[in-house]
Amino acid sequence: MIKVTIDTQVYEVEEKTTLRELAKNYGTAKDDGEIVLAYRNGHLCELFKTVDEDSEISFVTTTSKIGSATYKRSMILLMMKAFRDVAKRTGSSGRIRVLFSLSKGFYCEFKNKNVVVSDELLKEVEERMNEMVKEDIPILKKTYPSYDLIKRFERQGRMDKVSLFKYRRASNTNAYILDGFEDYYYGFMVPSTGYLKYFALYKYESGFVLQLPVRSNPKVVPEFKPQNKLFEVLKQSDDWGVMLGMDTVGGLNDAIASGEIADMMLVQEALQEKNIAKIAERIKREDKKFVLIAGPSSSGKTSFSHRLSIQLKAMGLNPHPIALDNYFVERKYTPRDEFGNYDFECLEAVDIKQFNEDMVRLLNGETVPMPTFDFIDGKREYRGNVMALKDNDVFVIEGIHGLNPKMSEGLPDESKFKIYISALTQLNVDEHNRIATTDGRLIRRIVRDARTRGHSAEKTIAMWDSVRRGEEQNIFPYQEEADAMFNSALIYELSVIKPHVEPLLFAIPRDSKEYQEAKRLLKFLDYFLGISSENIPNNSILREFVGGSCFPV
Numbered sequence: 001m002i003k004v005t006i007d008t009q010v011y012e013v014e015e016k017t018t019l020r021e022l023a024k025n026y027g028t029a030k031d032d033g034e035i036v037l038a039y040r041n042g043h044l045c046e047l048f049k050t051v052d053e054d055s056e057i058s059f060v061t062t063t064s065k066i067g068s069a070t071y072k073r074s075m076i077l078l079m080m081k082a083f084r085d086v087a088k089r090t091g092s093s094g095r096i097r098v099l100f101s102l103s104k105g106f107y108c109e110f111k112n113k114n115v116v117v118s119d120e121l122l123k124e125v126e127e128r129m130n131e132m133v134k135e136d137i138p139i140l141k142k143t144y145p146s147y148d149l150i151k152r153f154e155r156q157g158r159m160d161k162v163s164l165f166k167y168r169r170a171s172n173t174n175a176y177i178l179d180g181f182e183d184y185y186y187g188f189m190v191p192s193t194g195y196l197k198y199f200a201l202y203k204y205e206s207g208f209v210l211q212l213p214v215r216s217n218p219k220v221v222p223e224f225k226p227q228n229k230l231f232e233v234l235k236q237s238d239d240w241g242v243m244l245g246m247d248t249v250g251g252l253n254d255a256i257a258s259g260e261i262a263d264m265m266l267v268q269e270a271l272q273e274k275n276i277a278k279i280a281e282r283i284k285r286e287d288k289k290f291v292l293i294a295g296p297s298s299s300g301k302t303s304f305s306h307r308l309s310i311q312l313k314a315m316g317l318n319p320h321p322i323a324l325d326n327y328f329v330e331r332k333y334t335p336r337d338e339f340g341n342y343d344f345e346c347l348e349a350v351d352i353k354q355f356n357e358d359m360v361r362l363l364n365g366e367t368v369p370m371p372t373f374d375f376i377d378g379k380r381e382y383r384g385n386v387m388a389l390k391d392n393d394v395f396v397i398e399g400i401h402g403l404n405p406k407m408s409e410g411l412p413d414e415s416k417f418k419i420y421i422s423a424l425t426q427l428n429v430d431e432h433n434r435i436a437t438t439d440g441r442l443i444r445r446i447v448r449d450a451r452t453r454g455h456s457a458e459k460t461i462a463m464w465d466s467v468r469r470g471e472e473q474n475i476f477p478y479q480e481e482a483d484a485m486f487n488s489a490l491i492y493e494l495s496v497i498k499p500h501v502e503p504l505l506f507a508i509p510r511d512s513k514e515y516q517e518a519k520r521l522l523k524f525l526d527y528f529l530g531i532s533s534e535n536i537p538n539n540s541i542l543r544e545f546v547g548g549s550c551f552p553v
Contacts, residue, residue: 001013001014001015002014002015002051002052002053002054002055003054003055004017004022004026004051004054004055004056004057005055005056005057006022006026006027006057006058006059007028007058009026011026013051015050015051015052015053016050016051016052017050017051018047018048018049018050019038019040019045019046019047019048019049019050019051019057020047020048020191022038022051022057023035023038023047023059027059029059029061031061031063032063032217032218032219033061033062033063033064033067033215033218033219034061034062034195034218034219035047035059035060035061036060036061036062036067036070036071036190036195037059037060037066037067037070037188038057038058038059038060039056039057039058039059039060040055040056040057041055041056042056042510044060044066044188044516046141046188046189046191047190047191048141048191061218062213062215062218063215063216063218064215065215065465065517066516066520068214068215068218069187070187070188070189070190071190071195071196071212071213071218072106072212073185073186073187073188073189074139074189074190074195074196075196075199075210075212076098076106076185076210076432077139077176077178077181077183077185077189078129078132078133078178078193078196078199079096079108079125079129079199079201079210080096080181080183080432081132081178081179081181082125082126082128082129082132083096083110083125084181085128086121086124086125086128087112087115089124090115092112092114092115093112094110094111094112094115095110095111095112095431096108096109096110096111096431096432097109097111097431097432098210098428098431098432098433098434099207099234099235099238099428099434100234100238100424100425100426100434100437101434101436101437102204102209102227102230102231102234103209103211103222103224103225103226103227104211104212104213104214104222104224105200105202105209105210105211105212105224106209106210106212106434107204107205107207107208107209107231107234108207108208108209108210109206109207109208110207110208117203117206117207117208118203119203122201122202122203122208125201126199126200126201129196129199132178132179132193133193133194133196133197134194135193136192136193136194137178137179137192137193138191138192139176139177139178139189139190139191139192139193140176140177140178141174141175141176141177141189142174142175142176142177142182143172143173143174143175144172144173144174144175145171145172145173146165146168146170146171146172146173149165149173149175149184150162150165150166152182153165153184158431160248160250160430160431161184161250161430162250163248163250163251163253163254164184164248164249164250164253164429164430164527166250166253167250167253167257167527167529168526168527169526176189178193183432184430184432184433185432185433186429186433186523186524186527187520197219198212198213198218198219198220198221199211199212199221200221200224202224204224204226204231205231205235209224211224227479227480228480229420229479229480229482229485230424230479230480230485232485233424233485233486233487234424234426234487236487237424237426237487237489238426240271240426241426241427241491244264244267244491246264246427246491247426247427247428248427248428248429248430248431249427249428249429249430249435249527249528250430252427252491252492252495252528252529253527253528253529256495256529256531257529261492261495261531262535264491264492265490265492265535265536266535266537268490268491268492269490269536269537269540272488272490272541273307275486275487276304276307276308276311276486277311279308279311279419279484279486280308280311280312280314280315281315282417282483282484283312283317283394283417284312284315284316284317286417288394288415288416288417289363289389289393289394289395289415289416290359290363290394290395290397290408290411290415290416290417291308291319291394291395291396291397291416291417291419292397292402292403292407292408292416292417292418292419293305293308293396293397293398293399293402293419293421294398294399294400294401294402294403294404294418294419294420294421294475294478295400295420295421295422295475295488296400296422296441296471296475296476297441297445297467297471298423298441298442298444298445298448298545299421299422299423299441299488300421300423300444300488300541300542300544300545301398301421302398302544302551302553303488303539303540303541303543303544303549303551303553304421304486304488304541305321305396305398306539306551306553307539307541307551308396308419309321309396312394312396316392317392317393317394318390318392318393318394319393319394319395319396320387320393320394320395320396321396321397321398322370322395322396322397322398323397323398323399324350324355324397324398324399324400324401324402324407325373325399326370326371326372326373326380327350327351327352327354327355327371327373327380328344328349328350328351328373328380329348329349329350329351329380330378330379330380331377331378331379332378334349334378335348335349343470345400345467345469345470345473345474346470346473346474347401347404347406347407347474350399350401350407351380352406352407352409354371355407355408356408356409356410356411357410358370359395359408359410359411360410360411362387362388362389362395363389363411363412363415365388365389366388367386367387367388368386368387368388369382369384369385369386370382370385370386370387372385400470400471400474400475401474402418402419403418403420403475403478403479403481403482404474404478404481405478405481417483417484418481418482418483418484419482419483419484419485419486420478420479420481420482420484420485420486421485421486421487421488422437422441422479422485422487422488423437423440423441423444423487423488423489424437424487424488424489425437425439425440425489426487426489426491427489427491427494429527435494435524437489438468439521439524440489440493440494442460442461442464442521443494443497443501443521443525444493444497444545445460445464445545446460446461446501446504446505447497447500447501447504447545447546448544448545450504451545451546451547456504456507456508457501457504457505457507457508457514457518458507458508458509458512458514458518461508461514461517461518462513462514488541490540490541490542492531493542494525494528495528495529495530495531496530496531496532496533496536496542496546497542497545497546498525498528498530499530499532500533500546501521501525502522502525505518505521505522506518506522533546533548536548538550539551
């Protein structure tokens with residue numbers, strides 16, 4: 001017998017007891033989630049692992065970031081297996097690509113020119129998934145020499161994984177097996193299909209969406225809400241990556257290893273510039289006076305607004321930047337969050353009334369004194385900066401609430417042009433392992449905060465959940481309000497950022513709460529070959545993060 005401590009309670013259990021058994025007998029989810037992983041003496045473990053000595057155990061549920069990701073990853077394996085089983089019944093086969101996040105799920109495509117994704121097909125797949133959930137089939141983990149696994153996937157024609165593993169330094173690689181179906185996944189899994197109760201499949205465009213619960217309500221599948229504008233931008237980016245053979249990390253690494261990446265970098269920058277020029281053309285053609293730009297943290301809003309302004313100037317317009325941050329209410333009036341901290345992310349932190357009054361006066365031809373916010377004293381000041389709206393003038397307004405209708409409710413709709421910008425990563429690890437957009441933005445922010453603010457990676461990661469909550473409340477609900485969407489992600493950027501961010505992540509001590517997240521990001525970055533930043537143009541959005549920008553960012 002050995003002793004295990006769970007939530008200060010000490011239990012005597014038999015040696016080799018699994019973490020799954022401990023969770024069943026002694027684990028209690030203090031929230032609405034279900035236990036899917038555990039920390040054993042500070043190390044994150046899957047539930048099939050055993051305790052072999054006196055141990056301290058804490059459980060991880062689906063309300064946590066790691067637990068939710070584990071549930072979603074496991075659900076993709078279940079969906080893949082169900083599709084294969086249904087296809088076998090009809091004598092067909094095909095590839096499934098898990099492409100990007102949409103609504104509260106993942107947009108996927110079934111690649112078979114003879115099979116159309118229909119409601120009937122998805123119903124069959126859903127039924128098969130539910131059958132496997134009831135059967136509670138084990139999800140097994142097997143370790144192979146990396147070379148052997150490459151050969152296995154090569155024989156199966158799964159070349160996305162072959163390209164990925166070709167650049168891995170690890171001697172061994174883990175694969176997961178569900179009822180004879182074997183696949184590779186980046187990250188841990190639940191121990192069996194009985195954990196995967198909550199999901200739905202929806203037909204959408206030429207593919208389908210695997211809709212899944214969110215962390216805040218992990219036992220309820222939210223309603224699927226189409227995001228047509230966001231989908232169009234994401235699909236365009238994916239199509240471009242496929243065309244160049246760089247839709248997966250293996251393809252990107254191939255381009256780096258072959259020496260083709262320098263040209264690809266310039267092509268991607270040119271594509272972004274072309275898209276910015278198209279947006280500027282629309283603004284001029286539609287005679288818009290107020291351009292409102294919003295997007296989540298580390299999207300490159302500042303660099304984008306400068307590049308857009310240059311394009312507007314090239315078309316004979318005269319752009320003027322306005323930062324919504326200058327319309328913050330005085331610090332003493334700033335609302336506080338549930339923890340008693342100032343909530344600078346909420347709409348009430350901005351003086352909407354004053355902003356609308358100033359913008360309406362400008363539209364009416366008046367000369368208006370413009371405020372500057374002193375962030376040290378927490379007060380708005382007027383330092384003699386005045387503006388007036390002339391014939392060719394355009395106000396380029398940047399702030400997280402730019403798309404919220406309340407922010408500019410005093411302005412007529414025909415005077416406004418709204419732009420949503422985000423780093424919508426079009427690259428995936430392989431066809432079944434997504435790269436989360438939030439990971440790309442977090443990595444950008446770690447590098448920028450260290451360079452411009454002197455913040456450690458530990459501090460940036462610690463505040464990231466709070467930043468994400470603000471985005472969920474104040475930005476994402478309004479993204480479909482945009483007249484145009486701009487994807488600021490660059491297909492090559494993680495290879496450039498890798499040498500900048502790895503030392504910052506390695507500096508996080510093992511006893512830090514942020515250590516596990518740093519470890520996860522380092523493991524993720526290990527897939528990429530690193531490249532120098534010297535070939536990045538000085539007006540690139542990426543320069544906002546790694547340094548060397550020609551703009552004041």
